[in-house]
Amino acid sequence: MPVRPADIDLAQRLADAAGAVIRPYFRRPAGLETKADQSPVTRADREAEEAMRRLLDAERSGDGIIGEEYGEKPGVTGRRWILDPIDGTRSFTAGRAIFGTLIALVEDGWPVLGVIDQPVQRERWLGVAGQPTLFNGGPTRTRACPALRGAIVATTSPHLFAEGDVPHYMALVTAASGGAPRQGPVYGGDCYNYGLLASGHLDIVCESGLKLYDFAALAPVVEGAGGRMCDWNGDPLTADSAGHVLAIGDPARTDEVLEALRGAVDDGIAHDH
Structure with missing residues (x-):
């Protein structure tokens, strides 16, 4: 099934919802804890994922969900939304605005839509299978690299x-x-x-x-x-x-x-x- 405009709109609104939760916590106390796998987690991580799940439950109740903080909710459509509310919690807790919210739509095992959202700097990359990637709404491209030596x-x-x-x-x-x-x-x-x-x-x-x-x-x-x-x-x-x-x-x-x-x-x- 091709990615529908409604899916793209929903992905953008999921990022908006997560960002609205995350920004007030940035460089402020956020209840840092350590999970069983020794990775950090904060209230911002959990509440941002909860906000995205509420939106998906309301608008895509048949789709599956996999999130870092709350695991998997099985679906019936063959489509799954993959959520990482704060990818880079260490950077987030250190006050470095180089973390991001990750949102993907996976169909039959293949990622067909992806969002990388940096909510503090309000930078957003949107990728859709078969379409040019957009950065804050405009097209963006990788650069040529003439040789491995010298590559960053x-x-x-x-x-x-x-x-x-x-x-x-x-x-x-x-x-x-x-x-x-x-x-x-x-x-x-x-x-x-x-x-x-x-x-x-x-x-x-x-x-x-x-x-x-x-x-x-x-x-x-x-x-x-x-x-x-x-x-x-x-x-x-x-x-x-x-x-x-x-x-x-x-x-x-x-x-x-x-x-x-x-x-x-x-x-x-x-x-x-």
């Missing part, structure tokens, strides 16, 4: 990577920097990095250990801007992907990026199948 690589933090993945990431960084320490990676940013890549400010984002709610919204945004989203084996991202995520602004660099990742050790990288 970003990641939130290698400390968040799954065990054994850091050497592969470092091999990519080395290939991109050409051994020049001052050409190192950009750290921090969570989903905001993918918006920056879609708008031509970064060349590569490399992450490991992501969940569906972390990456489902990113693929339509990056690909609609002319980039490539895939796992570390070069396969497209679906609801079954294991969380090794690459965003490549210039798809011509894909083979070089994958080769650099594989070059870290002889036994190959973890597969997402």
